[in-house]
Amino acid sequence: AFQLTQSPSSLSASIGDSVTIACRAGQGISSSVAWYQQKPGTPPKLLIYHTSTLETGVPSRFSGSGSGTDFTLTISGLQPEDFATYYCQQFYGHLSTFGQGTRLDIK
């Protein structure tokens, strides 16, 4: 089974900080990843797809990059509403998988 490894599993930051979350694939399976934000009690929200394309309505402080096996989500200038859990996702043939999640807390 193919796997995605996210790091860190949790991090603390302050309003205005910039943070980066990493997602590593076990092998160069797909050319792209998607990123989601999830807040407690709500379904995930798509932020970025095809590695770097911002979903409609998502603020430009979110950005994605990467290729091959290594991908990143960067949030520049954290806002109070950004504290949540983030997941990466990748596809392989007719399979998909999510990373284990990164919890972003207020410091």
Added chain:
Amino acid sequence: EVYLVESGGNLVQPGRSLRLSCAGSGFTFDDYAMHWVRQAPGKGLEWLSGISWSGGSLGYADSLKGRFTISRDNAKHLLYLQMNSLRPDDTALYYCARSQTSSGWSGGFDHWGQGALVTVSS
């Protein structure tokens, strides 16, 4: 506006079966692939299964070991997940999600339901 509404969640004994449904509205249902994703209490997201717009392309997580079956009825705008031989570790909130594409195997999931709770316990 796009709506996805799951139903069929329940308390069920180990070894029993359950079928979840997901009703889609506000979009042309048969233009999009659909997926099921679950989240156990306090845990992360687990992709379970996906189906292309026509139902001709299916995919399942290896961990399901053939116990779950995805299907769709485009005329009724419904997505299904038949779950057999349920185990306590199947206890989770089950989400249906719309793929951005008709094939379903790229991009992301741009709309999600609120989830259906399945509890497997004796």
